[in-house]
Amino acid sequence: MIEPKILKGFRDSLPRQEIARRRLTGKVERIFRLFGFVPIDTPAIEYAEVLLGKGGGETDKQMYRFRDNGERDVALRFDLTVPLARYVAANQQSLCFPFKRYHIAKVWRGEKPQKGRFREFYQCDFDIIGSDNAASDAEILILIHTCLTEMGIGSFRVRVSHRGILSALLESLGIAEKNADVLRIIDKLGKIGSSGVEEALIEAGISSAAAHNIMAFVSSDNGTFPNAISMLREKFGDADFICRLEEIHSILESVGIADEFILDMSITRGLDYYTGLVFETSFLDYPSVGSICSGGRYNNLTGLYTRDSLPGVGSCIGLDRLLAALEEIKSPVTNNTSAADVMVARTESLAPIAEKTALTLRRLGIKTDMYVADRNMGRQYAYAESNGIKYVITSYVDGKYQIKNTETRESSEYTDLAEFAAAATLGAATGQTERQQTDKR
Amino acid sequence: MIEPKILKGFRDSLPRQEIARRRLTGKVERIFRLFGFVPIDTPAIEYAEVLLGKGGGETDKQMYRFRDNGERDVALRFDLTVPLARYVAANQQSLCFPFKRYHIAKVWRGEKPQKGRFREFYQCDFDIIGSDNAASDAEILILIHTCLTEMGIGSFRVRVSHRGILSALLESLGIAEKNADVLRIIDKLGKIGSSGVEEALIEAGISSAAAHNIMAFVSSDNGTFPNAISMLREKFGDADFICRLEEIHSILESVGIADEFILDMSITRGLDYYTGLVFETSFLDYPSVGSICSGGRYNNLTGLYTRDSLPGVGSCIGLDRLLAALEEIKSPVTNNTSAADVMVARTESLAPIAEKTALTLRRLGIKTDMYVADRNMGRQYAYAESNGIKYVITSYVDGKYQIKNTETRESSEYTDLAEFAAAATLGAATGQTERQQTDKR
Numbered sequence: 001m002i003e004p005k006i007l008k009g010f011r012d013s014l015p016r017q018e019i020a021r022r023r024l025t026g027k028v029e030r031i032f033r034l035f036g037f038v039p040i041d042t043p044a045i046e047y048a049e050v051l052l053g054k055g056g057g058e059t060d061k062q063m064y065r066f067r068d069n070g071e072r073d074v075a076l077r078f079d080l081t082v083p084l085a086r087y088v089a090a091n092q093q094s095l096c097f098p099f100k101r102y103h104i105a106k107v108w109r110g111e112k113p114q115k116g117r118f119r120e121f122y123q124c125d126f127d128i129i130g131s132d133n134a135a136s137d138a139e140i141l142i143l144i145h146t147c148l149t150e151m152g153i154g155s156f157r158v159r160v161s162h163r164g165i166l167s168a169l170l171e172s173l174g175i176a177e178k179n180a181d182v183l184r185i186i187d188k189l190g191k192i193g194s195s196g197v198e199e200a201l202i203e204a205g206i207s208s209a210a211a212h213n214i215m216a217f218v219s220s221d222n223g224t225f226p227n228a229i230s231m232l233r234e235k236f237g238d239a240d241f242i243c244r245l246e247e248i249h250s251i252l253e254s255v256g257i258a259d260e261f262i263l264d265m266s267i268t269r270g271l272d273y274y275t276g277l278v279f280e281t282s283f284l285d286y287p288s289v290g291s292i293c294s295g296g297r298y299n300n301l302t303g304l305y306t307r308d309s310l311p312g313v314g315s316c317i318g319l320d321r322l323l324a325a326l327e328e329i330k331s332p333v334t335n336n337t338s339a340a341d342v343m344v345a346r347t348e349s350l351a352p353i354a355e356k357t358a359l360t361l362r363r364l365g366i367k368t369d370m371y372v373a374d375r376n377m378g379r380q381y382a383y384a385e386s387n388g389i390k391y392v393i394t395s396y397v398d399g400k401y402q403i404k405n406t407e408t409r410e411s412s413e414y415t416d417l418a419e420f421a422a423a424a425t426l427g428a429a430t431g432q433t434e435r436q437q438t439d440k441r
Numbered sequence: 442m443i444e445p446k447i448l449k450g451f452r453d454s455l456p457r458q459e460i461a462r463r464r465l466t467g468k469v470e471r472i473f474r475l476f477g478f479v480p481i482d483t484p485a486i487e488y489a490e491v492l493l494g495k496g497g498g499e500t501d502k503q504m505y506r507f508r509d510n511g512e513r514d515v516a517l518r519f520d521l522t523v524p525l526a527r528y529v530a531a532n533q534q535s536l537c538f539p540f541k542r543y544h545i546a547k548v549w550r551g552e553k554p555q556k557g558r559f560r561e562f563y564q565c566d567f568d569i570i571g572s573d574n575a576a577s578d579a580e581i582l583i584l585i586h587t588c589l590t591e592m593g594i595g596s597f598r599v600r601v602s603h604r605g606i607l608s609a610l611l612e613s614l615g616i617a618e619k620n621a622d623v624l625r626i627i628d629k630l631g632k633i634g635s636s637g638v639e640e641a642l643i644e645a646g647i648s649s650a651a652a653h654n655i656m657a658f659v660s661s662d663n664g665t666f667p668n669a670i671s672m673l674r675e676k677f678g679d680a681d682f683i684c685r686l687e688e689i690h691s692i693l694e695s696v697g698i699a700d701e702f703i704l705d706m707s708i709t710r711g712l713d714y715y716t717g718l719v720f721e722t723s724f725l726d727y728p729s730v731g732s733i734c735s736g737g738r739y740n741n742l743t744g745l746y747t748r749d750s751l752p753g754v755g756s757c758i759g760l761d762r763l764l765a766a767l768e769e770i771k772s773p774v775t776n777n778t779s780a781a782d783v784m785v786a787r788t789e790s791l792a793p794i795a796e797k798t799a800l801t802l803r804r805l806g807i808k809t810d811m812y813v814a815d816r817n818m819g820r821q822y823a824y825a826e827s828n829g830i831k832y833v834i835t836s837y838v839d840g841k842y843q844i845k846n847t848e849t850r851e852s853s854e855y856t857d858l859a860e861f862a863a864a865a866t867l868g869a870a871t872g873q874t875e876r877q878q879t880d881k882r
Contacts, residue, residue, distance in 0.1 A: 006491075006531070007486060010484035012484070012528055013481055014536075018480040035803065035809070036809060038459070038460060038780045039456065042447075045549065045561065046447060046448065049443060050447075062510075064486070064509060068551060069551040090446070098813050101456065120486065131814035135787070135795070136814075339537075359583065369476070372574065373539045373574070387479075
């Protein structure tokens with residue numbers, strides 16, 4: 001006999017987890033599609049050379065890389081960004097630009113498994129490729145605002161910044177060449193605190209005066225978005241990045257959602273491929289949740305694979321983190337993960353019409369399970385309860401269905417299944433209510 | 442620069458293909474859920490030992506097998522059946538039996554790529570684990586009937602048989618030990634024809650009289666399901682498999698769908714793990730499509746991983762084949778793959794309200810793309826047409842939207858976007874119509 005074990009860092013998804021995950025991805029997909037974003041997919045396995053790109057990063061060591069049966073040097077994708085760059089370069093002729101795509105798929109990283117870190121997990125990316133202007137930046141931010149609103153986790157803020165700000169600051173301090181180091185260090189602010197950042201900056205060879213200056217700048221509270229813009233303008237004049245931020249803000253105002261956006265100079269995003277707008281999100285009532293949507297503008301994504309310049313702006317949703325947050329607040333997205341609404345029991349009186357009863361309910365749009373094993377009623381109830389099934393049809397006598405509510409343990413009698421469905425607000429009716437609730441924005 | 446090439450046998454999924462694929466899987470998932478089946482997922486990478494099982498099959502050579510960074514002998518799953526067996530054994534305590542699950546996921550096989558054969562493809566499996574009776578067999582068949590009906594590819598037949606039939610026949614001919622060979626050979630009937638099968642049987646060491654006898658038996662037309670049962674009973678008496686088939690048939694009759702099921706002794710399914718019911722499907726108007734749903738009963742699936750006996754019955758849907766068929770008949774599932782219903786153009790008059798216009802439409806449930814690049818109207822129209830977007834909002838003057846239909850090239854004027862949505866039967870209204878059409882069974 002073989003032990004049915006799985007690899008460390010990998011997970012089986014149990015039905016209730018998988019129902020919640022699919023419901024969440026269904027919800028965000030619906031929003032992506034409403035915004036005219038289209039889905040794509042790429043191979044899980046690619047040439048290692050293609051996935052490595054210029055290489056040298058942390059990810060190289062974590063990549064699942066091996067020789068296939070034809071001795072080709074291949075690897076499993078470790079993110080959806082590199083495959084996107086390769087995909088856009090390879091399919092340039094077949095795509096319409098600006099290309100708005102989303103991609104929800106698994107990626108693999110052989111990193112040390114630890115709490116909350118897995119070797120196989122989902123990423124959910126969305127990007128606009130092929131335009132560099134405030135309209136595309138704002139479109140991504142509006143999409144994020146819609147997603148976060150729909151999640152129902154309460155008030156949130158999208159903290160926005162621009163790579164140009166820090167560049168201008170470092171230039172004014174005469175240390176422009178330290179840009180990449182400073183970005184990476186400031187990105188750790190949440191983890192190591194402002195004194196930690198200041199120390200790290202000094203360790204990176206920045207004078208203590210400059211380090212102090214940088215920290216004071218990025219952690220200053222500049223009030224509203226327009227106030228922060230005024231401050232930047234005073235300090236840096238009429239720089240391009242200030243006009244871009246102003247334009248983005250005015251679009252957000254035009255759709256009445258500017259209040260949830262703040263300009264936060266401490267947002268840098270560690271990765272060095274961002275070139276303009278950068279952002280993170282936070283839930284006001286659940287600060288521990290961390291950023292659910294982070295991202296920004298990158299203007300040389302496809303440079304490795306094609307000579308055409310294809311600027312982009314995009315973001316990703318942390319599905320696992322979001323699922324955990326939704327579970328914590330007992331959201332309907334993760335909460336009602338019942339396998340079905342109704343179960344038709346396997347009893348003598350029901351036997352001749354069991355399948356017909358189930359099919360009638362299914363045709364009414366009601367999720368209906370038919371108990372198919374030969375077990376006593378105790379076992380059948382236990383099954384219904386474990387599966388979160390609220391109603392059990394227990395018998396059919398003299399043209400009447402006996403239907404038991406597993407929550408209240410009360411029974412009712414019905415001659416007509418449609419009548420029961422209406423009384424229990426199940427099926428098409430409820431289905432629509434659920435949809436409308438989902439649709440409400 | 443790196444050439445953005447992908448591995449042979451792998452595919453990029455372009456937006457229109459991906460939209461169609463997701464719409465199809467959404468459709469079948471909805472049916473699975475209506476039947477009380479729940480989704481699961483398993484790791485793409487598992488211990489090679491676990492995936493190989495007892496091994497020795499064709500699949501071993503095709504497996505993507507390698508050493509991970511920790512020198513573990515691992516492999517990518519090559520089907521969803523072996524992972525199901527491992528999953529059920531590993532999670533037995535957390536699952537409710539009978540366990541009805543579906544699993545739609547990618548699998549990988551390093552076989553020689555050829556037309557229509559890929560090294561990475563989706564499988565879509567659904568099974569009931571934990572009961573061995575006619576009720577579970579019939580439940581799977583009713584589910585398949587519902588799926589095929591919903592596809593709208595016209596009349597179809599589910600061709601059913603039972604492994605017991607051929608066993609009984611071979612026993613009566615005194616060649617019971619040839620069972621596995623005979624199953625495998627008869628499974629090729631569609632490919633090599635009856636004379637080919639007869640030859641192959643003789644090559645396998647069966648006398649020409651017996652071979653002829655077998656062929657005559659499996660290719661005889663026994664009329665209706667009840668007629669075929671009578672024939673079997675005359676020949677083999679009151680065997681268990683006859684009672685099982687009869688019971689299944691009576692359940693199908695009780696729900697009024699027995700007409701689409703025929704008893705066809707030539708259905709064997711090549712794989713040796715089936716132990717009872719076996720079936721395939723065919724579309725009467727599109728015989729070239731082949732079987733979309735095949736499967737059967739296997740009573741020792743988990744035997745390799747646990748001592749508990751867990752009988753099962755299940756099937757899979759050939760998604761790629763089904764997609765091709767739907768495309769051929771220009772089904773709405775694969776046909777309307779537009780990225781959005783409406784595009785808001787980027788023009789001077791619209792600029793101040795473009796995002797607000799888009800958001801209003803999106804809140805009405807209308808898929809709305811906002812053109813974000815700085816290009817002339819010609820390029821913007823081309824974009825809308827390439828993306829299959831029917832309406833383009835081109836200007837906003839004196840409180841009136843000009844809206845162009847890209848199919849008829851006609852323009853209309855609206856002051857109210859909700860009025861336009863109603864006139865164009867878009868959004869919530871249409872959404873519901875589409876849903877109801879989908880719901881109709």
